[in-house]
Amino acid sequence: MGSHNKVLFCYLVAATALLIGATAETHTVGNDIGWNVPPGGSIAYRTWADTRDFGIGDTVVFQWSNTHDVAQVSQTEYDNCAATNPIGGIHTTSPYNFTINSTDPYYFMCSVSNHCSLGQKVKIQVGAAASSLTTSAYFTLILAMAIYFSNLM
Known part of the structure; x- marks a missing residue:
């Protein structure tokens, strides 16, 4: 029975390590x-996201050169490329770091000239990162319990 407890303990340690490993990440918008x-319009940022x-x-980092800004907007403003009432103002200094604090979708755009209509906008859909690591941890825990109980039989 002692060896069964050691096996279970090892799997529980592994599951705990996976849970602890679910740390925040930094995402640089648009990569390079x-x-x-x-180039190519809004598909570039949609594909990136x-x-x-x-x-x-997680932190979303907006880095730019030349004349740009970042405005967090509502979905309607995003769809219409109109930053008439941006959430939290318009950020004109690069880089601008935004920390995700809810699972609601976030909408960002550049309010300079026609940049948004040329594709300089991005929707950030939250939820997959934290849940994927947590799901792995729970799967490992369930697997450990299955192995433990199968060894008892």
Whole structure:
């Protein structure tokens, strides 16, 4: 029976390590192109965001050169490229760091000239990052319990 407890203990330690490993990440918008008018229109930032797992506590970094800004806006303003009432103001100094603090989607755009209509806008959908590590940890814990109980039989 002692060896069964050791096996369970090892799996519980592994599951705990996975849970602790669920740390915040930093995401630089657009990677190499940064926060600029993207080549190819809005698909560049949509593709970038779709390949990321954003979680609560993560930081989204907007870095640019030349004349740009960052405005967090409502979905309607995002859809219409109109920063008439930006949430938290317009940020004109690069880099601008934004920390994700809820699972609601976030909408950002550049309010300079026609930059938004040229594709300089991004939607950040939250939820996948934290849950993927947590799911792995829970799976490991369930696997450990299954192995433990199968060894008792």
